[in-house]
Amino acid sequence: MRRDDIPYSMPTTNRPRNAGSAISDDASRLDAVAKVTGQAIYSRDRYLPNSLFAGFIFCPYGKAKLESHASEAAKKIPGVVEVEISGREGQYHGHTVGHVLAESPEALRRGLAAVACKWVREPVRTKIRDGELAEPSPNAKTSDILAKADHVLEAEYETQVQTHCCLEPHGATIDHKGESATCYISTQGTFAATDGLSDAIGLPRSKYEVICEYIGGGFGSKLNGAGKEGVLAARLSAGHNRPVYLFRTREEDQTDTGNRPSGLARVKIGFTKDGTILGGLVQKFGGVGVGRGGGGMSFPSGRYNLGDIQSDHDDVRFNGGAPRPFRAPGHPQGAFCEELMLDEIATKAGVDPLALRLNLENSGARKEMLELGAEIVGWKNRAKTGSQAGVIRRGFGIGSAAWGSGQGRTDCEVVINRDGSIEARTGTQDIGTGQRTTMAIMTAEAIGVPLAFVGVRIGSSNLPVGPGSGGSVTTPSTAPVMAAAAARAREQLLTTIANLNSADASEFDVKGGEILRAGKPFMTWAQACAKIGGEQIVGRAKQGEGERGKGHSDGVQFVDLRVDTDTGVVYVDRVIAVQSCGRVICRKTAESQIIGGVIQGLSYALFENQVLDRNAGSMLNANMESYKILGPNDMPHIEPVLWTKGATGVRSLGEPPVVPTAGAVACAVFNAIGTPVRSIPLTPDKVLAALAGGGA
Amino acid sequence: MNPFSLARPKDHAATHALLTGRRFSLPLLKGGGMDVVDHLKEGLWKPDVVIDTRHLRAPGASAPISKDGQTIRIEAWATMSEIAASDILLKDAPCVAHAVGSAASPQVRNVGTAAGNLLQRPRCWYYRNEQFQCLKKGGGTCFAFEGENKFHAIFGEGPCYIVHPSNLAPALCITDAVVHLHGGKRASLPITDLYHTPDKGIRTEHNLEPGEIVTHITLSPAPVSGFYAIKEKQSFDWPLAFACAALQLDGSTIRSARVCAGAVAPVPWLLPGVDAALKGVDLDDDKALRAACAKATEGARPLSQNAYKLTMLPVAVRRAVLMAAGKKVEA
Numbered sequence A: 001m002r003r004d005d006i007p008y009s010m011p012t013t014n015r016p017r018n019a020g021s022a023i024s025d026d027a028s029r030l031d032a033v034a035k036v037t038g039q040a041i042y043s044r045d046r047y048l049p050n051s052l053f054a055g056f057i058f059c060p061y062g063k064a065k066l067e068s069h070a071s072e073a074a075k076k077i078p079g080v081v082e083v084e085i086s087g088r089e090g091q092y093h094g095h096t097v098g099h100v101l102a103e104s105p106e107a108l109r110r111g112l113a114a115v116a117c118k119w120v121r122e123p124v125r126t127k128i129r130d131g132e133l134a135e136p137s138p139n140a141k142t143s144d145i146l147a148k149a150d151h152v153l154e155a156e157y158e159t160q161v162q163t164h165c166c167l168e169p170h171g172a173t174i175d176h177k178g179e180s181a182t183c184y185i186s187t188q189g190t191f192a193a194t195d196g197l198s199d200a201i202g203l204p205r206s207k208y209e210v211i212c213e214y215i216g217g218g219f220g221s222k223l224n225g226a227g228k229e230g231v232l233a234a235r236l237s238a239g240h241n242r243p244v245y246l247f248r249t250r251e252e253d254q255t256d257t258g259n260r261p262s263g264l265a266r267v268k269i270g271f272t273k274d275g276t277i278l279g280g281l282v283q284k285f286g287g288v289g290v291g292r293g294g295g296g297m298s299f300p301s302g303r304y305n306l307g308d309i310q311s312d313h314d315d316v317r318f319n320g321g322a323p324r325p326f327r328a329p330g331h332p333q334g335a336f337c338e339e340l341m342l343d344e345i346a347t348k349a350g351v352d353p354l355a356l357r358l359n360l361e362n363s364g365a366r367k368e369m370l371e372l373g374a375e376i377v378g379w380k381n382r383a384k385t386g387s388q389a390g391v392i393r394r395g396f397g398i399g400s401a402a403w404g405s406g407q408g409r410t411d412c413e414v415v416i417n418r419d420g421s422i423e424a425r426t427g428t429q430d431i432g433t434g435q436r437t438t439m440a441i442m443t444a445e446a447i448g449v450p451l452a453f454v455g456v457r458i459g460s461s462n463l464p465v466g467p468g469s470g471g472s473v474t475t476p477s478t479a480p481v482m483a484a485a486a487a488r489a490r491e492q493l494l495t496t497i498a499n500l501n502s503a504d505a506s507e508f509d510v511k512g513g514e515i516l517r518a519g520k521p522f523m524t525w526a527q528a529c530a531k532i533g534g535e536q537i538v539g540r541a542k543q544g545e546g547e548r549g550k551g552h553s554d555g556v557q558f559v560d561l562r563v564d565t566d567t568g569v570v571y572v573d574r575v576i577a578v579q580s581c582g583r584v585i586c587r588k589t590a591e592s593q594i595i596g597g598v599i600q601g602l603s604y605a606l607f608e609n610q611v612l613d614r615n616a617g618s619m620l621n622a623n624m625e626s627y628k629i630l631g632p633n634d635m636p637h638i639e640p641v642l643w644t645k646g647a648t649g650v651r652s653l654g655e656p657p658v659v660p661t662a663g664a665v666a667c668a669v670f671n672a673i674g675t676p677v678r679s680i681p682l683t684p685d686k687v688l689a690a691l692a693g694g695g696a
Numbered sequence B: 001m002n003p004f005s006l007a008r009p010k011d012h013a014a015t016h017a018l019l020t021g022r023r024f025s026l027p028l029l030k031g032g033g034m035d036v037v038d039h040l041k042e043g044l045w046k047p048d049v050v051i052d053t054r055h056l057r058a059p060g061a062s063a064p065i066s067k068d069g070q071t072i073r074i075e076a077w078a079t080m081s082e083i084a085a086s087d088i089l090l091k092d093a094p095c096v097a098h099a100v101g102s103a104a105s106p107q108v109r110n111v112g113t114a115a116g117n118l119l120q121r122p123r124c125w126y127y128r129n130e131q132f133q134c135l136k137k138g139g140g141t142c143f144a145f146e147g148e149n150k151f152h153a154i155f156g157e158g159p160c161y162i163v164h165p166s167n168l169a170p171a172l173c174i175t176d177a178v179v180h181l182h183g184g185k186r187a188s189l190p191i192t193d194l195y196h197t198p199d200k201g202i203r204t205e206h207n208l209e210p211g212e213i214v215t216h217i218t219l220s221p222a223p224v225s226g227f228y229a230i231k232e233k234q235s236f237d238w239p240l241a242f243a244c245a246a247l248q249l250d251g252s253t254i255r256s257a258r259v260c261a262g263a264v265a266p267v268p269w270l271l272p273g274v275d276a277a278l279k280g281v282d283l284d285d286d287k288a289l290r291a292a293c294a295k296a297t298e299g300a301r302p303l304s305q306n307a308y309k310l311t312m313l314p315v316a317v318r319r320a321v322l323m324a325a326g327k328k329v330e331a
């Protein structure tokens, strides 16, 4: 099926609440068909003629010394080109200590096996609690608050390590052609990927291009310059003057390409009988593996008035892979602790958790969202925490998020060709948010033509500079600039027509793909474009132009679930996600972004967990079978509600929807069973232990 | 993965010849081939020939699932999807259809075969990892015992604590199933003799001799039978504990019961104590039913991380019993 064979627009009748909220109410993702039919070429699909294949040698244990290896024997395996051992020690499972280069993927595997590393294991630490944790040290003010409070909540909240699980593993194909090079990298930053590349490839930035047309999952871990993979592939390609293909195996991707770090928060919070929070101590630990930094938790988040909080943080190191940014770094783990803590306080004080939040909420917008969400989910049906009997108990919970709107360096071009075709260009990449679609919609709207007139080019460092996809800035950065560039191209076209008719450009307009003069049909788009002098019109704009999104993107989520108290299994039935993102460009991709965030948040709340063997430090579930990710039967009904009240400009939407979910699930489980489970994932064994009074 | 030949012998005799002849030193049978490929990818097995068996037809084979008088027959090559959707099984032995229909994912069930399901190897994550030379692979330690054993056995004397992975086997254990063989000294083996506990041989789970090929399975009808599994994830996940129950009822009173548990022991775990306790229980007396099912954990010895299975197993048994009787279960 070709893209042209399906209509650009497909009606969306299911979510009436969102109808009319977006610039385009019915556009489908431009590259949907390419993606589902396999026509979309990902970097990992770039098998080039005459290519060599490279792979890393890595430590399979948490800590070990490389006693011996058979790299000389491995070099003799037919098809093996090069074996290099560069390290003698592994500090975590996945720690790379060398590489093999071979003529084929099969020869590579045989070569890697033949290296036959002999490792001598050493004792490991595999989690935060294996470290020496500082004792809580409340200062005088905190001690005073805690002494005066009617109640003090003392609790420990724990979160696990979550891995990114990109369907397309990390990697690159580098094609060095002597004088120039093409670099196909699975990256969240076509421009950022040039960091570290010039040296490795031995060419100036002007002589090579980074291409990433499609990326199979980018949740933060692919914002790492060219990555270890790109740098090594570049060096090898330059050295051998042949294309080099280097993509991680699933085991490596699960251990050596970053994660959402684990967290431990010990709280002592003082509050009054009526639930007024006075403040207290939040002592946090981030489990960063061998990383230096990156273990922060956004707790307290600043969304709620929690009085005077003394917040201490330490990163704790152990024998695990280092964290990397992961969709809203630090936020879901912080929100889990904060929301569950609020519900525990509310229950103790005998206050409804919704009422408590309405009282503590610092944002008027989120208060309104809370009220709307409560109405949709049917909060009035919520039974009091701990009041239910029976095997199946229902629970409701709330979570929230706020996200600022940054912008990254962005230049955009809109080209109008003499044949009438339009091209929107910037070099940024699409990590799955619908970059092509939003660019096309902004361009079509600004010019006044149907969406089908616009083609999009992205994913190349030879195009005008575009932002890296981190911090949810890609759409907020590109959309206004795209619109400004399109308006400029339109102006040039209308000036051309006006000049030919010895009239003033202000008499002309474009609507629905037709040129109007004084409001009346004057000529078709094709006729107008045929008059373009030279080959084409190019409208350009840069960062700072166009209407910038201001303020926060806010979100609240409501979870409605059931707990089977005989088995401990949690069944999530509904998630209502009220979310603002400024002006909505494309309704479907915006809704899909929210739904995707909720799914990832549920998966984090209920299932995902990196399991390191306590003795050897090896990740035992370095695959996608025993590393558990939410599947179709675990999907609740998810209702994204687009909140556009007072919207100006385009704001962030990528990360915020993943923030509230785990906290909302934990609150709902507490509401259902009457005992908090203070550790995610909320697996049946933990729920049963809580029910049995074994604590959280 | 190492290079290997793929063979498609014309009949069982030719298959047996390949398995026992000199041409290949490490022959390996495959049904759907999923567990075989997993082992090849993990570097655990290095066969020189993989022998496909799905096209082999035993005498009398017609449909993947058939019934002759009071004997139900499942061919070795019947896919899990076929078993799960079989009208014969859904009516005459629903525990078998439901147990298999609950396993894995639709994609896996479309490929996995009856014989392959019975003979698949355990999922212990140390066993599946090339780096851990555990007892089962000829090494000196069970890494699960002092390691991550949340998904391991609560029954058995060790020294290996796998749970048997098959959903089908426990259902067959309560339906008097017989596994029919070609190529050995015997023509068949009762399902309850197919497996052995680790203390009787740790390297394998089953009692087939080299060269023996499963041709088909026969079983007796158990129209009042049911299955219930408790899983963390409802898609594509292995059960934490499950049970199959076959009943004879007198109204709502249990005249006799046979219960077998899965995912709790290195072999399908028959529960004679529960069978006895269920006798005479009125299904509408939930207190009595729960008390009888509580017997399921007698003799269990959980490891450091799996005591939660002690709570789950009686629940799985109770719900399997209720399912068998066509009663509603909570979830």
Ligand SMILES: Cc1cc2nc3c(=O)[nH]c(=O)nc-3n(C[C@H](O)[C@H](O)[C@H](O)COP(=O)(O)OP(=O)(O)OC[C@H]3O[C@@H](n4cnc5c(N)ncnc54)[C@H](O)[C@@H]3O)c2cc1C
Pocket: A625, B028, B029, B030, B031, B032, B033, B034, B035, B036, B037, B053, B076, B080, B102, B103, B104, B105, B108, B111, B112, B113, B114, B115, B116, B117, B118, B119, B120, B121, B165, B166, B167, B168, B212, B213, B214, B215, B236, B237, B238, B239
């Ligand atoms: C993610 C996932 C989840 C799963 N969950 C479950 C689950 O919950 N419950 C469950 O029961 N299963 C589950 N499975 C396992 C799945 O059912 C098995 O992979 C499948 O049953 C194996 O069938 P196969 O035909 O592919 O076996 P194969 O890989 O072909 O064979 C398995 C073994 O049987 C031997 N063999 C095959 N045919 C014969 C024969 N005729 N005679 C003698 N030996 C033979 C082979 O030599 C091999 O050792 C899961 C699998 C996956 C991947």
Ligand code: SF4
Pocket: B122, B124, B125, B126, B127, B134, B135, B136, B137, B141, B142, B143, B144, B145, B152, B159, B160, B161, B162
């Ligand atoms: S349970 Fe069995 S298979 Fe697993 S590590 Fe122990 S001996 Fe090996």
